[in-house]
Amino acid sequence: MKAFENRLVAVVLLCCALQTAYGIKCWDCRSDNDPKCGDPFDNSTLAITDCQQAPELDHLRGVRPTMCRKIRQKVHGEWRYFRSCAYMGEPGIEGDERFCLMRTGSYNIFMEFCTCNSKDGCNGAGLQKSNLLAVLFGTFSVGAVAHFLRH
Template identity: 70%
Template sequence: MQPAVYLFVLCLIAESWSLKCWDCRSDSDPKCADPFDNSTVPIKDCRQEPDLPHLPGVRPTMCRKIRQKVHGQWRYFRSCAYLGQPGIAGDERFCLMRTGTYNIFMEYCTCNSKDGCNTGALPSLNWPTLLFVSGLAIAVTWSSSFVL
């Protein structure tokens, strides 16, 4: 395997280890609700999240957004997520929805496509990493063409 391919894989792994998620609750910051306004909301590095006593050895690997309606009041929660998979069957465009008795509704969305993906926006590419790796791959390919 080419060194550039190793570096590319390493960059992807490093990105997944350092996922950052918005962390807020609409009951304490109304800007956490939809439409989301992150001007006062912190983004948290999920590596800094504490271990949970009831989930030993499990670390957060995704972001989540929870939207719930309880007795007519909407609440929003955004944070790092410890369990589950992104979206539904891996598709982050879909969220898990539940309806209960007594006017209770919940929507649970998870993602890990990029930092801050729990805004609800569509995923995008990490352009600086992509450009760096592409440039490196071209340089390695160009330099290896001179080796006989």
């Protein structure tokens, strides 16, 4: 029975590692060039971008994008939207993708930065909801590992 428990723990850990090893695909557009990029978001004519293929940035040598980003910006009363791969930061605020970082400035400027890496295309419109199946699987996995470690 101990061998089965060790294999189960190894499979769970491998699944967790594989999930983080894959690259992410994000929407890449600007509403000032394409009005479909705004909210409501219409991706019917856009191709999703594989962030692993995104170019290396001159000011961030060796840094690869690991998340998607959506920026909502209001400048002098006009809303603009930018969606792209994100090279730095963490998903959401303290890891919670439901929350975005908001900034205001002088001259009637407002910006909202949303970052995510929960699924491909997560920088589409609206707040992202957790996948129920993923939550249940994660809860089961943690419970199983805790059970086996206690015995």
